[in-house]
Amino acid sequence: MRLPIRFAATAGVMTALLAACGGGSSQSDTNGSTGQVRLLNATDSPVDLYREEAKLGASVPSGSAGSYTALPATGHFLQTRRPAATGTLTGGGYLVDPGRRYTLVAYRTGNADGAAYIDESAEAPILAAAKLRVFNTSGETGPVDVYITPASQNMGMAPRVFTGISAPTFSAFTQLPAGNYRIRVTAADDPAGIRLDLPSVALSNAEVYTLVLTRTPGGVLTHGLLHRHQASLLALGNTSARVRVVASMTSQGTQVSARLGGTTHTLVSPQIGTYQQVPAGVSSIEVRMNGGPVVARTVNVVAGHDLTLVLMGSPNAPALSVIEDDNALPVSTTATKLRLVNGLNDLASPLTLIRDHTVIGSSDVPPGAASITSHLSAAAPSYEVWAQGSTQALLTGPLVLEGNRVYTLFVLGDRAGNFGGELIADR
Structure with missing residues (x-):
């Protein structure tokens, strides 16, 4: 079996790389002098596909695949670009063999754009099976x-079919009987850390599939794209979000019960809850203080997002703030991410977090809000939290930060009573 050759353009030099995408003959092109190429957009916004300066696919939407374009059977320089942008996202040399179909997957991970070239001519599975x-x-x-697992089966003690798939890499193929399956993606070595739950995925007889996992705004969950080779693409978006509740009431020891999306969060103020997955959609959060009457608030929970809901104020009139969380891992494993959340009552002045005389994230964070996130080197420096216009720091102390982690420093409580800071490792 002859493996296809991919040519990658690096600093103007064309280097031949073996592409581990399988072999076999294509059934898609009877013309012996051409092959076919299309773009699969696994990024967050539309992408164009170019062969040198000729546009092959225009404004392919996020989570979609463009049409196939016939190209001569030879090497081609293919680029991905944003529509109406002057720069190039990716560019490389790729070989098109006669009678074969290829998909170029455009993706973005961390701060980098990437492309993967899939030869869709992998050998078909045996009869009544899918790959x-x-x-x-x-x-x-x-x-x-x-x-x-079968669609009707709980995960239970089911074995892992694929393990430890890092980004951006492919797993090997596995062969399964054709049918409907439940596919669950979890954090490596953490069965409870669900990242994507697809309750019913149909795998058809004699078909070959690649499940493409893409990032979400919250940075923890993932979306899915089921790529059927030489055929359709099915977007399998996450239908959940991750939400946690933080209680910071004026009365210390206030018992807080907050119910959202069928999940009840029980806390004693001041306290920071843990993330729970809830269904996406416009939901009502029902809050009860010290067993009193229910106070309802509306929250728009968007799929793939991480949210922190901060309850502040008096038990008789709680205020709710919704904060978007960016829990994506740092780009470097030696770096860390840090931000400030201001949950301090009875102080209208905004807060600023300072580490070693440098503002972390953004200054002047109002009550019920968060600073932007700073990317830092892992260390154990001192920190200070200042209120606008004050002559001395409200809080001081050391912060022990580890590499490849995401942190939030919460300032909670009531300035007139008890208040303090708590560092939470969000990841």
């Missing part, structure tokens, strides 16, 4: 395991 592999493009999510 499946996973392509993880989300470095934000981290390495993942994949469990595949």
Whole structure:
């Protein structure tokens, strides 16, 4: 079996690389002098596909695949670009063999754009079976395991079909009987850390599939794209979000019960809850203080997002703030991410976090809000929290930060009573 050759353009030099995408003959092109190429957009916004300066695919939407274009059977320089942008996202040399179909997958992980070239001519599975592999493009999510069970079966003690798939890498193919399956993607070595739950995925007889995992705004969950080779693409978006509740009431010891999306969060103020997955959609959060009457608030929970809901004020009139969280892992394993959340009552002045005389994130964070996130080197420096206009720091102390982690420093409580800071490792 002859393996296809991929040519990668690096500093103007064309270097031949063996592409591990399988062999076999294509059934898609009877013309012996051409092959076919299309773009699969696994990024967050539309992408164009170019062969040198000729546009092959225009404004392919996020989570979609463009049409195939016939190209002469030879090497081609293919580029991905944003529509109406002057720069190039990726560029490289790729070989098109006669009678074969290829898909160029455009993706973005961390701060880098990437492209993967899939030869869709992998050998078909045996009769009454399908072949499946996973392509993880989300470095934000981290390495993942994949469990595949019959659609009606709980995960239970089911074995992992794919293990430790980091980004951006492909798993090997596995062969499965044709049918409907439940596919669960989890954090590596953490069956409870669900990143994507697909309750019913149909795998058809004699078909070959690649499940492409893409990043989400919250940085922890992932979306899916089921790429059927030489055929359709099915977007399998996450239908959940991750939400945690933080209680910071004026009365210390206030018992807080907050119910959202069928999940009840029980806390004693001041306290920081843990993330729970809830269904996406416009939901009502029902809050009860010290067993009193229910106070309802509306929250728009968007799929793939991480949210922190901060309850502040008096038990009789709680105020709710919704904060978007960026829990994507740092780009470097030696770096860390840090931000400030201001949950301090009875102080209208905004807060600023300073580490070694440098503002962390953004200054002047108002109550019920968060600073932007700073990327820092892992260390154990001192920190200070200042209120606008004050002559001395409200809080001081050391911060021990480890590499490849995401942190939030919460300032909670009531300035007139008890207040303090708590460092939480979000990841």
